[in-house]
Amino acid sequence: MASSPRRITFGTITCLIASLPLLAGCPSKSTTSSGASKPEVFSLTWSEYPSWSVFGVAHEAGLLDQAEGKLGEIERKWNVDIVLKQADYDKCIEIYGTGNADAVCITNMDILGPSLQKASVVLFPTSTSDGADACIAVDGLDLESLKTQASFGLERSVSQYCFERVLEKNGLNPSDYTFSNMDPAIAAQALQSNDEKIKSIVVWNPFVMQTLESRSDAKVLFDSSAIPEEIVDMVVASKQAMQRKGGKDFAYALMETFYEVSRRIDDPKSADETLVALGEKFSNLDAKAMKTVVTQTKFYKSPKDAIALLEKKSFRDETMPTVAKFCVEHEILTLEPGKDVSLGFDASDKQLNFSSEYLKGYLETTAKK
Amino acid sequence: MIRKRIPALLFLALSLAGIAALISCYAALSARTTAKNAQQTVVPGIDGFKKGFEKILKPGGMASNPKPAMIWSDLAATYWRLFLGLAIGVSLSIVVGVSMGAYRWIEALLSPMITFLSKIPPTAMMPIYFVLVGTDQAMFATMVGLGVFFTMAQSIYSAVQKDVRDDAIDKAYTLGASDMEIIVEVIWRQILPRVIDNIRLQIGPAMVFLLAAEMIVGNAGMGYRIRMESRILNMNVVYIYLAILGLSGLFAEYALLWTRRRISPWFGE
Numbered sequence: 096m097a098s099s100p101r102r103i104t105f106g107t108i109t110c111l112i113a114s115l116p117l118l119a120g121c122p123s124k125s126t127t128s129s130g131a132s133k134p135e136v137f138s139l140t141w142s143e144y145p146s147w148s149v150f151g152v153a154h155e156a157g158l159l160d161q162a163e164g165k166l167g168e169i170e171r172k173w174n175v176d177i178v179l180k181q182a183d184y185d186k187c188i189e190i191y192g193t194g195n196a197d198a199v200c201i202t203n204m205d206i207l208g209p210s211l212q213k214a215s216v217v218l219f220p221t222s223t224s225d226g227a228d229a230c231i232a233v234d235g236l237d238l239e240s241l242k243t244q245a246s247f248g249l250e251r252s253v254s255q256y257c258f259e260r261v262l263e264k265n266g267l268n269p270s271d272y273t274f275s276n277m278d279p280a281i282a283a284q285a286l287q288s289n290d291e292k293i294k295s296i297v298v299w300n301p302f303v304m305q306t307l308e309s310r311s312d313a314k315v316l317f318d319s320s321a322i323p324e325e326i327v328d329m330v331v332a333s334k335q336a337m338q339r340k341g342g343k344d345f346a347y348a349l350m351e352t353f354y355e356v357s358r359r360i361d362d363p364k365s366a367d368e369t370l371v372a373l374g375e376k377f378s379n380l381d382a383k384a385m386k387t388v389v390t391q392t393k394f395y396k397s398p399k400d401a402i403a404l405l406e407k408k409s410f411r412d413e414t415m416p417t418v419a420k421f422c423v424e425h426e427i428l429t430l431e432p433g434k435d436v437s438l439g440f441d442a443s444d445k446q447l448n449f450s451s452e453y454l455k456g457y458l459e460t461t462a463k464k
Numbered sequence: 465m466i467r468k469r470i471p472a473l474l475f476l477a478l479s480l481a482g483i484a485a486l487i488s489c490y491a492a493l494s495a496r497t498t499a500k501n502a503q504q505t506v507v508p509g510i511d512g513f514k515k516g517f518e519k520i521l522k523p524g525g526m527a528s529n530p531k532p533a534m535i536w537s538d539l540a541a542t543y544w545r546l547f548l549g550l551a552i553g554v555s556l557s558i559v560v561g562v563s564m565g566a567y568r569w570i571e572a573l574l575s576p577m578i579t580f581l582s583k584i585p586p587t588a589m590m591p592i593y594f595v596l597v598g599t600d601q602a603m604f605a606t607m608v609g610l611g612v613f614f615t616m617a618q619s620i621y622s623a624v625q626k627d628v629r630d631d632a633i634d635k636a637y638t639l640g641a642s643d644m645e646i647i648v649e650v651i652w653r654q655i656l657p658r659v660i661d662n663i664r665l666q667i668g669p670a671m672v673f674l675l676a677a678e679m680i681v682g683n684a685g686m687g688y689r690i691r692m693e694s695r696i697l698n699m700n701v702v703y704i705y706l707a708i709l710g711l712s713g714l715f716a717e718y719a720l721l722w723t724r725r726r727i728s729p730w731f732g733e
Contacts, residue, residue: 185695192697193506208696212503250683251692276688278680281594288595427696429519 135341146222148376197336210447226391229318248297250276516700549608557616565624582614657731
């Protein structure tokens with residue numbers, strides 16, 4: 096009885112809240128259209144991660160403005176309006192997959208699924224996990240005794256990939272081990288609060304660092320530094336968006352943003368300030384902790400580094416096929432019978448194209464300017 | 465005219481038309497999205513749902529070690545957790561609610577605390593449950609149990625106060641009944657339909673807490689599957705799961721309504 100008026104007010108409030116951005120968006124759009132040609136609007140969805148929080152930092156630094164209708168320095172230079180949408184990692188995949196963003200920050204593993212239905216192009220790799228994903232155990236567990244305990248981490252994610260790949264690399268059989276699903280934040284929390292049933296977790300940063308700090312008997316059994324350049328973080332865009340007017344400028348503006356913030360991290364003059372800003376966008380870590388994070392998440396700091404990865408033989412012929420195989424085996428990818436994963440390097444006919452074309456284009460264009 | 469009756473047949477026809485409209489809107493949306501991109505799995509069509517059903521009904525495990533299909537293990541996991549949680553929450557709230565309604569000193573002791581705690585959304589308490597109760601079955605049961613307990617204890621307490629008239633209790637005392645006899649024979653009989661109604665109303669919120677928890681911990685369950693499959697954009701499976709949740713909710717609703725009418729026909733609608 097009492098619930099019906101409550102439901103009405105709740106609905107009304109939701110409506111009001113939902114209409115706020117509409118109201119706010121209208122006037123700002125008309126005021127910024129005074130430029131020569133109105134910049135095209137493109138969107139990027141990103142989640143907290145060292146090499147992706149860069150875009151959040153760029154907003155703070157005024158290089159980009161995350162709002163639609165407002166331009167930062169780099170946006171003005173390339174005459175493109177970039178809208179930043181921050182969300183949880185899983186949500187980013189959904190936002191991109193359902194067509195609500197033109198580009199996404201995603202790993203080389205998780206993009207395989209969405210690209211099946213949404214033809215995509217890898218614009219540039221941002222970083223690779225070099226210790227940022229780790230299996231942490233307590234009670235003196237080793238690789239042998241780990242067989243008796245379940246390891247907790249997010250199923251069907253880079254955590255499970257890292258777990259099984261490193262075991263394989265050590266000549267062990269992953270099917271002798273139990274990987275049990277749990278959100279990494281909760282798994283880390285459980286280990287830190289001495290939950291008796293949780294002796295081993297597979298998580299990523301900041302949870303790796305946090306857990307090691309708060310439990311002195313916790314040890315890293317192994318981490319992603321054993322599988323270098325297999326877990327790669329990237330910026331991927333839909334081919335459809337790239338074909339739109341201003342698509343290239345969008346790609347170049349994202350690259351310039353990423354390389355500018357990376358430069359600032361390395362420049363002693365701006366390093367601390369940038370790392371602190373990055374830390375704020377990444378679980379509130381301080382500059383010192385962020386330095387560790389940044390070494391465990393190795394950035395591809397320049398277009399040349401990025402091109403080198405995309406042209407590297409082992410990445411093309413070994414890593415990506417291994418990743419694709421893992422995804423098919425774990426039903427992350429469901430392929431039509433007889434069909435193969437459609438991915439290629441500088442192959443524009445593939446559903447997922449790891450392209451160095453935009454990186455090279457960016458180098459050429461900036462050399463001219 | 466407001467509240468004017470309409471023929472039963474027309475009522476039925478309109479109900480069916482509403483459902484048909486919902487389905488055809490969905491079909492149109494799916495066809496439009498598929499026309500734009502034949503590979504899309506976001507708004508699946510009939511083929512997509514066929515594949516979805518095949519996937520959820522495919523036996524799990526290996527030939528040498530067969531396991532039930534995912535839908536059965538997920539349904540079993542979620543509804544067992546719901547049942548455990550509700551069993552704890554409901555029995556506890558009956559004991560506490562009835563004693564609060566019956567004895568002033570228990571009312572004074574517990575009522576302010578329970579009123580306060582019932583105002584904290586159980587989903588917000590999740591991190592506390594993870595730390596205090598761990599992350600396995602006990603956590604799900606505690607969370608659902610305590611989630612419904614505070615609200616239900618309050619409703620039962622107010623039912624004892626309002627639905628049981630003083631003269632009924634006085635008459636029972638005059639006829640020589642003991643306290644326990646009054647609680648069982650007078651109070652419990654009077655509030656039983658209210659208890660059943662409250663269980664019916666609490667299933668919805670309980671499912672909210674349970675699914676929220678299953679989305680972050682656990683290896684099986686409706687919430688787990690919905691998160692995992694939506695993460696890899698298998699929306700065909702997600703929609704089927706949502707439909708199953710809706711249908712089972714409807715079933716529980718009618719089953720409890722029927723039970724209440726059966727047990728306490730005097731209570732009316």
